[in-house]
Amino acid sequence: MGRYVLRRSLAIIPVLIGVTLLVFAAIHALPGSKVLSIVGFQVSPEMVARIESYYGLDQPMHVQYARYMGHLLSGDLGYSISRKSQVGSVLAPAVANTAILAGTGLVLAVLAGLIGGFAAAFHAGSPVDRGITSLMLIVGTAPPFWLALVLILVLSIQLELFPATGMYSPRGEPNLPDLLHHLVLPALAVAAQPAAIIAKVARSAMLEVRGAEFVTAARAKGLPRSRVFSGHVLRNVLSPIVTITGLQLGYLVGGVIFVEVVFGWPGIGFQLFQSILARDITLTMGASLIIAFAFVFVNFLADLINALLDPRHEVQ
Amino acid sequence: MVACPPAGPAPRHAARWRGGRLAIWLRRDKLAAACLAFVLLVILVSILAPWISPYHPAENDFDMRYAGVGTPGHWLGTDGLGRDVLSRLMWGGRTSLLIGFLPVLIATLASVALGMIAGYFGGLIDDVIMRCLDVLFAFPMVLLALLLVGVLGAGVGSVVIALAVVIVPYISRVVRTAVLSELAMDYVLAARAAGASNFELLSRELLPNVVPPLLAYATVLVGIVIVVGAGLSYLGLGVQPPAADWGLMVAEGQQVLREAPHVTIVPGLMIVVLAVVFNLLGDGIRDLLDPRLRT
Numbered sequence: 001m002g003r004y005v006l007r008r009s010l011a012i013i014p015v016l017i018g019v020t021l022l023v024f025a026a027i028h029a030l031p032g033s034k035v036l037s038i039v040g041f042q043v044s045p046e047m048v049a050r051i052e053s054y055y056g057l058d059q060p061m062h063v064q065y066a067r068y069m070g071h072l073l074s075g076d077l078g079y080s081i082s083r084k085s086q087v088g089s090v091l092a093p094a095v096a097n098t099a100i101l102a103g104t105g106l107v108l109a110v111l112a113g114l115i116g117g118f119a120a121a122f123h124a125g126s127p128v129d130r131g132i133t134s135l136m137l138i139v140g141t142a143p144p145f146w147l148a149l150v151l152i153l154v155l156s157i158q159l160e161l162f163p164a165t166g167m168y169s170p171r172g173e174p175n176l177p178d179l180l181h182h183l184v185l186p187a188l189a190v191a192a193q194p195a196a197i198i199a200k201v202a203r204s205a206m207l208e209v210r211g212a213e214f215v216t217a218a219r220a221k222g223l224p225r226s227r228v229f230s231g232h233v234l235r236n237v238l239s240p241i242v243t244i245t246g247l248q249l250g251y252l253v254g255g256v257i258f259v260e261v262v263f264g265w266p267g268i269g270f271q272l273f274q275s276i277l278a279r280d281i282t283l284t285m286g287a288s289l290i291i292a293f294a295f296v297f298v299n300f301l302a303d304l305i306n307a308l309l310d311p312r313h314e315v316q
Numbered sequence: 317m318v319a320c321p322p323a324g325p326a327p328r329h330a331a332r333w334r335g336g337r338l339a340i341w342l343r344r345d346k347l348a349a350a351c352l353a354f355v356l357l358v359i360l361v362s363i364l365a366p367w368i369s370p371y372h373p374a375e376n377d378f379d380m381r382y383a384g385v386g387t388p389g390h391w392l393g394t395d396g397l398g399r400d401v402l403s404r405l406m407w408g409g410r411t412s413l414l415i416g417f418l419p420v421l422i423a424t425l426a427s428v429a430l431g432m433i434a435g436y437f438g439g440l441i442d443d444v445i446m447r448c449l450d451v452l453f454a455f456p457m458v459l460l461a462l463l464l465v466g467v468l469g470a471g472v473g474s475v476v477i478a479l480a481v482v483i484v485p486y487i488s489r490v491v492r493t494a495v496l497s498e499l500a501m502d503y504v505l506a507a508r509a510a511g512a513s514n515f516e517l518l519s520r521e522l523l524p525n526v527v528p529p530l531l532a533y534a535t536v537l538v539g540i541v542i543v544v545g546a547g548l549s550y551l552g553l554g555v556q557p558p559a560a561d562w563g564l565m566v567a568e569g570q571q572v573l574r575e576a577p578h579v580t581i582v583p584g585l586m587i588v589v590l591a592v593v594f595n596l597l598g599d600g601i602r603d604l605l606d607p608r609l610r611t
Contacts, residue, residue, distance in 0.1 A: 254458030
């Protein structure tokens with residue numbers, strides 16, 4: 001296990017370096033003057049030269065990259081022009097806000113996905129199964145931003161149960177009940193798509209394992225149903241579900257970007273969107289890197305958990 | 317099988333596309349037939365939109381603003397500017413389909429080349445290609461698309477390029493795996509023994525066997541790409557107003573969500589239905605090509 005962890009950890013290093021290279025190259029391939037996007041208005045050529053040398057933009061690309069990486073490794077993401085503040089201090093609270101939203105969304109997605117998927121598997125072929133499967137197909141395919149708007153329309157505008165935007169009420173002290181009240185709709189919107197896919201995988205995994213020979217054997221030995229379920233069925237069902245959940249967390253991050261924009265949730269996706277509109281290079285880079293790193297890390301964690309659950313993974 | 321002369325391609329899957337096979341499939345798989353009919357209908361309506369749409373998509377009638385679904389003359393209602401939602405839906409199909417099909421087509425061409433080269437030549441070439449794709453895999457689909465459109469600037473062209481790049485790693489990986497499994501087949505060995513060059517092997521032996529199974533995957537991807545592309549338009553980074561596009565219509569509807577919810581609901585439903593239909597059609601094609609995988 002130790003060697004597997006080490007090998008997997010080493011394997012993500014080149015990927016992370018590649019991610020920084022790609023983001024850096026993409027941003028610096030931007031057409032148009034960097035200086036213009038930094039100061040926001042036309043300045044004299046002498047001024048352009050001064051600004052370029054101040055930000056190191058007159059240096060060759062690899063020198064600029066090395067400089068950026070040096071700063072990155074010391075935890076410095078640069079200065080955001082549009083926010084007049086350090087990128088790190090803009091994004092730190094955003095990461096926390098997204099973690100709250102994505103974490104809640106993931107818990108909801110796993111719960112709904114497992115319950116839906118297992119319910120469908122236990123009633124395979126019945127109207128219950130068909131109903132759940134169809135619902136999941138539609139919910140899983142629908143664009144998250146549209147689902148978010150439908151939730152707002154029904155639960156906020158028509159039934160007036162939950163607020164439609166923001167993280168806290170504009171008036172009064174921020175407190176937990178207020179946060180939870182604001183969290184419900186975005187979390188549901190974030191959870192919908194992953195829930196559908198987890199349900200699909202849970203259903204087929206459950207169907208497969210329940211029909212497997214080792215389950216028949218365990219039953220034949222006379223083990224009580226609960227023992228068979230907890231000791232034999234569940235353990236084997238979990239492995240594919242963990243894999244897909246890890247992957248889903250990645251897609252969930254994609255959905256979060258839209259949901260945050262719709263609900264005005266001040267998370268990393270919202271900041272990324274704002275930075276792209278403002279053409280704020282450093283902020284866009286910082287937000288993209290954080291999201292991509294988180295995505296890589298989550299998939300890494302899912303692999304590790306899988307290796308723990310199913311030692312056969314180590315060999316692959 | 318080893319003794320077979322390698323004359324001509326080895327059309328294991330290709331033969332299935334000839335003759336009445338398609339008709340038989342459509343008659344047996346009612347769901348796939350319905351999905352195919354729906355897709356064709358949407359394509360037809362989109363192409364004919366300039367001639368059959370009741371109004372021009374940008375024509376606004378301020379007296380008829382916020383008309384609900386079922387209003388005579390505006391059967392799907394009007395939006396906040398008094399524009400006919402049905403007409404905009406028809407015109408919007410043009411960009412939505414373009415954004416769905418074109419990136420998948422471009423990405424498939426690029427991925428077939430990449431995946432076949434990686435799988436066939438192996439070694440260093442394979443390593444380099446696959447490590448590059450690993451980097452693309454490290455980005456959630458939406459993030460990469462957003463980043464690329466941010467760099468390229470808003471517009472339909474940027475969206476098409478961005479979405480094509482985003483799905484290349486997914487298709488390439490499928491192609492590479494297919495090539496690796498085909499390489500172990502006897503017909504490849506036979507062609508090699510008969511002295512086929514690398515190019516002949518790739519183009520005449522492997523290509524006909526690798527591409528048809530991709531069709532199912534590409535079909536599912538069209539649905540996904542339509543959803544992501546609509547998202548980019550929704551964010552204001554794709555199709556620009558006053559053009560009609562389903563994602564853009566959802567965004568415009570959001571402004572009048574309280575007064576006229578149908579402006580948001582209708583185009584959104586259209587995206588969902590089309591994406592689901594492509595998903596089901598992809599399943600149908602997969603079953604057609606490989607009935608063993610039937611679920």
